[in-house]
Amino acid sequence: MNPGRTAGGPPDPQPCSHMRNLVSSLSDGSIGRLAGWYTRLHVGGCPKCRTTLEAFLSLRVRLKSFELAANPSQETSLTADRRSNIETALDRIEHERQDSLS
Amino acid sequence: MEQSEAGAGPKQPRGESVRRGELPEIEDRRAAYSLLVETHESTLLRSARRMCNGEEDLAQDLVQDALIRGYQVFLDGSFREGSNARAWLLRILANGFINSYNHRKKWEADCNLDNLTERAHVHAEFAGDREYGRPEESLLKGTLDEPLMQALASLPREYRICVLLVDVEGLEYADAAAALNIPIGTVRSRLSRARLHLYKLLYDYARDRRHL
Numbered sequence: 276m277n278p279g280r281t282a283g284g285p286p287d288p289q290p291c292s293h294m295r296n297l298v299s300s301l302s303d304g305s306i307g308r309l310a311g312w313y314t315r316l317h318v319g320g321c322p323k324c325r326t327t328l329e330a331f332l333s334l335r336v337r338l339k340s341f342e343l344a345a346n347p348s349q350e351t352s353l354t355a356d357r358r359s360n361i362e363t364a365l366d367r368i369e370h371e372r373q374d375s376l377s
Numbered sequence: 378m379e380q381s382e383a384g385a386g387p388k389q390p391r392g393e394s395v396r397r398g399e400l401p402e403i404e405d406r407r408a409a410y411s412l413l414v415e416t417h418e419s420t421l422l423r424s425a426r427r428m429c430n431g432e433e434d435l436a437q438d439l440v441q442d443a444l445i446r447g448y449q450v451f452l453d454g455s456f457r458e459g460s461n462a463r464a465w466l467l468r469i470l471a472n473g474f475i476n477s478y479n480h481r482k483k484w485e486a487d488c489n490l491d492n493l494t495e496r497a498h499v500h501a502e503f504a505g506d507r508e509y510g511r512p513e514e515s516l517l518k519g520t521l522d523e524p525l526m527q528a529l530a531s532l533p534r535e536y537r538i539c540v541l542l543v544d545v546e547g548l549e550y551a552d553a554a555a556a557l558n559i560p561i562g563t564v565r566s567r568l569s570r571a572r573l574h575l576y577k578l579l580y581d582y583a584r585d586r587r588h589l
Binding site for chain 2 (some may be wrong): 288290296297298299300302303304305320327330331333334337338339342350351352353354357360361364365368369372373
């Protein structure tokens with residue numbers, strides 16, 4: 276049986292314990308050259324880690340598509356009172372700076 | 378304890394402190410900062426909502442405080458034109474999120490995701506988390522990818538924020554580490570654990586609904 280698959284065939288990512296961070300880093304490209312080479316070599320011969328890499332890659336695509344997804348019912352800007360609070364705070368910061376410089 | 382301000386600052390060395398005659402007039406600085414705010418406000422708000430599990434008031438407060446803090450740092454000259462303003466503001470936002478939470482509850486430094494092997498356990502752990510919302514009630518209303526939102530909301534916040542900063546917002550590990558005031562290796566480890574957990578939750582969700 277494929278170690279990376281359950282009896283019914285679905286993916287069940289269970290990477291080798293020492294490879295988990297490496298496979299994760301390979302999936303997002305944050306891995307160094309030598310570590311990347313080693314991880315790709317390992318993944319090529321290890322069904323469990325290959326399944327995990329596939330899982331991470333698919334998850335990454337889904338999370339990335341999530342970046343711009345927004346609830347259409349929610350405002351995309353701050354409320355008026357928050358804006359007012361910010362303007363007041365920025366004025367205060369400027370005055371404090373000018374006072375400290377004078 | 379407060380996180381260090383270094384977590385909110387950019388990578389560049391701080392060599393441009395405000396001194397008389399060295400920087401443009403403060404009105405120009407204010408205008409430049411306002412432009413940054415206008416450009417990135419919606420991104421910050423969207424990210425804050427995810428950090429706060431959809432609690433609108435908390436998210437708005439978080440962005441407000443981040444933009445105020447950001448202006449202080451901006452006037453210090455720690456932000457350089459041409460650098461990644463979005464990443465810089467997200468770092469301040471994430472740093473504020475952590476500091477805000479630390480005011481309410483001691484940071485759970487040794488949270489162990491390995492113990493959270495079943496969704497029921499995860500939900501049970503966070504059923505009492507009132508400070509950053511109730512996912513079932515606030516986060517899921519009208520979202521475009523409810524299973525993903527639910528899975529994200531079930532993660533311990535230390536793990537969730539790593540996923541949000543790196544996988545959703547696209548920050549580099551170094552930026553996420555600086556924002557969270559943790560080593561890069563910790564970001565890497567939390568990400569791998571969180572990704573495994575997320576994938577399993579999403580798979581269970583699809584299987585339960587016979588999508589698989």
